[in-house]
Amino acid sequence: MRVVETINDIRAIVKSQRAAGKSIGFVPTMGCLHEGHISLARESIRENDFTIMSIFVNPTQFGVNEDFDKYPRRLEEDSRMAEEVGVDVIFAPSVKEMYPGSYKTFVNVEGITEVLCGKSRPGHFRGVTTVVSKLFNIVQPDKAYFGQKDAQQVLVIKKMVKDLDMNIDIITCPIVREHDGLAMSSRNVYLSGEERKAALVLSKSLFEAEKMILNGERDCKKILNYINEKIAAENRAQVDYISMVDVESLEEISEIQRNVLIALAVKIGGTRLIDNVIVEV
Ligand code: AMP
Numbered sequence: 210m211r212v213v214e215t216i217n218d219i220r221a222i223v224k225s226q227r228a229a230g231k232s233i234g235f236v237p238t239m240g241c242l243h244e245g246h247i248s249l250a251r252e253s254i255r256e257n258d259f260t261i262m263s264i265f266v267n268p269t270q271f272g273v274n275e276d277f278d279k280y281p282r283r284l285e286e287d288s289r290m291a292e293e294v295g296v297d298v299i300f301a302p303s304v305k306e307m308y309p310g311s312y313k314t315f316v317n318v319e320g321i322t323e324v325l326c327g328k329s330r331p332g333h334f335r336g337v338t339t340v341v342s343k344l345f346n347i348v349q350p351d352k353a354y355f356g357q358k359d360a361q362q363v364l365v366i367k368k369m370v371k372d373l374d375m376n377i378d379i380i381t382c383p384i385v386r387e388h389d390g391l392a393m394s395s396r397n398v399y400l401s402g403e404e405r406k407a408a409l410v411l412s413k414s415l416f417e418a419e420k421m422i423l424n425g426e427r428d429c430k431k432i433l434n435y436i437n438e439k440i441a442a443e444n445r446a447q448v449d450y451i452s453m454v455d456v457e458s459l460e461e462i463s464e465i466q467r468n469v470l471i472a473l474a475v476k477i478g479g480t481r482l483i484d485n486v487i488v489e490v
Pocket of ligand 1: 237238239240244245246248249354355356357358359382383384385392394395
């Protein structure tokens with residue numbers, strides 16, 4: 210497996226694979242790989258002849274007071290994991306390679322980026338759609354793989370691809386969880402032992418809310434109150450948002466009549482974690 214750092218190098222590799230008639234799968238990540246990322250890579254390897262993974266901590270998607278500087282970076286270990294699963298190439302550009310000093314162009318999806326995580330992280334999705342557009346232009350994959358863990362991100366990317374006529378299939382892969390239910394995340398490395406235990410309140414409350422719905426509850430207010438109380442009882446937790454929204458439009462709903470996305474963002478100590486479930490009714 211090769212690790213390349215320049216746009217020229219990855220383009221040359223893509224060109225030769227294309228010339229050999231190979232299909233290309235792409236897995237964009239910020240590294241510090243875990244089983245969640247690896248599940249996307251596995252799916253790409255299964256469905257394509259050649260799999261490229263990018264590892265790039267993208268500065269434009271971090272707010273000024275967020276964790277860009279301390280975000281975990283460990284390219285060597287990531288490379289080992291990616292090679293083991295069968296990734297063909299890692300593209301790990303520098304910030305300068307992606308955003309030279311003269312950089313001026315941004316891609317923005319309106320509407321669905323202004324709710325949920327977009328509300329507390331203004332500009333975040335603009336950074337995501339910008340870097341993903343650039344990566345798509347560089348790699349020109351047939352298919353690209355994203356995790357349901359970032360439910361809003363997948364919707365935003367799908368919207369961008371549709372609106373800008375990008376000829377790429379966006380594949381959504383299920384959330385990979387630790388044995389006790391905590392959604393895997395590179396940011397879990399920030400959690401102390403006690404915080405790690407407290408963080409379980411996210412998945413636990415989502416699963417219980419799901420159970421309420423499957424048992425017939427249709428009033429979103431009751432369900433949201435339940436989740437809120439459960440999280441409020443955990444003194445290390447501070448709610449950013451808890452929302453029940455339409456799975457496509459992300460509009461808030463008050464009474465469940467069709468499939469619903471329950472999404473939340475909660476700070477545990479200093480670490481902001483997200484999780485979600487889609488409940489099919
Ligand atoms: P990140 O490195 O956090 O930007 O994530 C890269 C990709 O991996 C995104 O498409 C995420 O949605 C996906 N991902 C992250 N965590 C998980 C998880 N626990 N399960 C499934 N996919 C995940």
